[in-house]
Amino acid sequence: MQASRDLVDAVRTGLAERADPVKAPEMRAYMKSEMDFLGVQKPARRELTREIFRAHPLPDRESFTDSVLTLWRDAKYREERYVALDLTGDRAYAHWLDSESLELYDELIVTGAWWDYVDEIAVRRIGPILRAEPDVLKPRLRDWAADADRWRRRTAVICQIGSKEATDTSLLSKTIELNVADKDFFLRKGIVTTHPGLSGLSQREALKHL
Known part of the structure; x- marks a missing residue:
């Protein structure tokens, strides 16, 4: 075209x-x-x-x-x-910037396979789509959190950075739980430091599996 x-x-x-x-x-x-x-x-x-x-x-x-x-x-x-x-x-x-573009971003995440690409997509593309269309995105992100591809997993964990009080702590807890044993995964116990807007209660909920 x-x-x-x-x-x-x-x-x-x-x-x-x-x-x-x-x-x-x-x-x-x-x-x-x-x-x-x-x-x-x-x-x-x-x-x-x-x-x-x-x-x-x-x-x-x-x-x-x-x-x-x-x-x-x-x-x-x-x-x-x-x-x-x-x-x-x-x-x-x-x-x-909606769920119709999810397959596009999935390809960029998997084939990009490095933090400079993936973090940008996770936080600035997948995160906003999740906040706008949670019913569509949450099942996919739960799948990604347990995926064999480490970059899908990373996306699932960090995509809510910037969500502040809109953070889905249940989803965040699940993605952390599925990845906390990954020795290469940079978030681990420091995960909530990237979510400074979370309340103390929300932080405890997110960290309960650590």
Whole structure:
């Protein structure tokens, strides 16, 4: 679809123009990334995406999803995937931040398989969908919390960061309970420190399985 192709081409061209061969290896080493970097830091990327997203509006969910997946699946550089995530968070497409996009985010979580991608998706995409559509999301997140894929599990645990008093403590407790024995899982006993808005009672409820 033309709108998707135009946006993707503009992103690739824009990133290439802003590439910094000095910064690129430093960024790759910091992220311990198997994928190469171009060396485009976040401020420059943000400026670029604001310009491109306004110049190449996507008319429907299909072209939006196609753009995200093309940038993600065909990425040669990590910044292309960062732009894919930026696109999913653009205010112009906030009305598509819903459970219909859950399979899209699931693919990004599983194939991204690293904290810089997964934490952004968990907190800023899955979390808002959970708050808006709890009946749809809670069963899926319970499944993810027990999934063989560690990144689905991580998403299930941390997606309520920022929910404050809207946190579903029952769901949070369940996801913690299922993962507390995972030695590689970074939350464990410190989980509620990422939920500073929880009351003492809510914290005790969330931690009762630890």
